[in-house]
Amino acid sequence: MLKTNREKIVMQSVQGEIHSPIVSLNPYRINRDGIAEILPATGGITYNFKIGDSCMDLVGDHIEPGVSIKNDNANENNALMLLSCIGNEARVVSGDAKGAKGYVTGMHGGIDHVLIYFSEEDMEKMAIGDMILVKAHGQGLKIEGFDDVKCMNIDPNLFEKLGIKQNADGILEVPVVTEIPAYLMGSGVGSSTAFLGDYDIMTGDEEANKEFEIYKLRFGDLVLLRDCDNTNGRQYLKGSVSIGVVVHSDCIKSGHGPGITVILSSKTAKIKGIKTEDANIAYYLGV
Template sequence: MIKTNKDKLVIQSVQGQISSPATSNNPYRIDQEGLAHILPATGGICYNVKVGDSCMKWVGDHIEPGVSIKNDNTPDNKALMLLACIGNEAQVITGNAKGAKGFVTGMHGGVDHTLIYFGDEDLENMAIGDTILVKAYGQGLAIEGYEDIKCMNIDPRLFEKLNIKENSKGILEVPVVTEIPAYLMGSGVGGATAFSGDYDIMTGDKNANEKFGINKLRFGDLVLLKDCDNTNGRQYLEGSISIGVIVHSDCIKSGHGPGVTVIMSCKTSKIKGVIDEEANIGNYLGIL
């Protein structure tokens, strides 16, 4: 079993409130063909959109599964986005659902929402504005003997459940549902850091969606991004490998699609994907 520095990592509180869906005086969203649509999008509580569901079937744009939280204080929200990690424990601390526990499922850049899973009964007791505290734990995670692999955005306890193995060539084998080529990565490329937020798999090419299994993607799926360097900012680098989690749905806008929050990246091919249809955080966390 690979060893990490998990015992040296800090567990620290961050929090936000359930964020309302919002719109402007112009409510239309423009699709890849230039057509205007009025659709549900980011924010709020999504009662019927969950980890393990298809991220491609919804009549909506950038749909976020479960509960979307944000802190109205911008520096505090930046800390929430930066420090919260997928798999972290989250707890409702105000409102009728006070005491309910869930876990972080991703961070959505741009709108700057942190996404949280809760069970159905708890969702029914929640309201916009309820405060949710996250026990942030994971940033700074490192694998012993693999200092060139950057880990980020994942709770060490979830990381250990991914069944990552070291092969005879010293390469880490990580379960993933599919591999995505760099030329399909769109919105978010060039971001200053991959330690916050996500970036999108472009879905404007129907043949590519079929060829690379994008049509089958689910919220929570692990994917491998080929020739994608996320060790610092997001860029193309031949031979680099990144592993990420699908955090939000497909989108109608050009250059957008399912969002990926990266959890591992290496500038060289020290990471290898092993195709596993069950490689989904919902399975590792016992909710599917």
């Protein structure tokens, strides 16, 4: 097993409330063909799509699986977004579902939501405004002997369940469902940090969707991003490799698509993807 510094990582509480979907006075979303559409989008409680389900075969835009939370205080929400990590335990602390536990499944930039998996039974008891506490744990995680690999946005317990191995050449082998080339990465490129939020795989090219099996993607899938450097900000860098998790659905807008929250990145080819059908956080979390 890989050695990490997990025993030194601080665990803190961050908190937000279930955030209602919002719609402006102009309810239309303009798709990549210039056509106005009215669709469900971000926020609220999404009852019928969860991690492990298709993020492509649905009628919606930027759909967030499960429960979406936010803090009305901007600085506190920044902390919620930055410190929450995929796989962190989340607990409902108000409302009829008080005491229910789930897992963080991603952070969605722009709308600035933290996304959380809960069981269907628990979600039926929830309401907009219910408060949810996250036991934030994971930022600062390091792999011993891999100083050129940056870890981010992942709970140490989930990291260990991924089954990442070091091969004979000193490369980290990570289970993934597919590899995505840098030229398909769109909205979010150029962000100053990958330690919060996500960025999108562009899905406007049908041939690329088939070639890289993007059309098969599910919420929670692990993917490899080729020539994508996320060690600091998000940029193209030949030879770099990043690993991320699909956090939100496909989108109709130009430059958008399934959102990826990055969990590993290296400026050098220290990471190799091993194609694995079950490379999805729902499988590793046992939900």
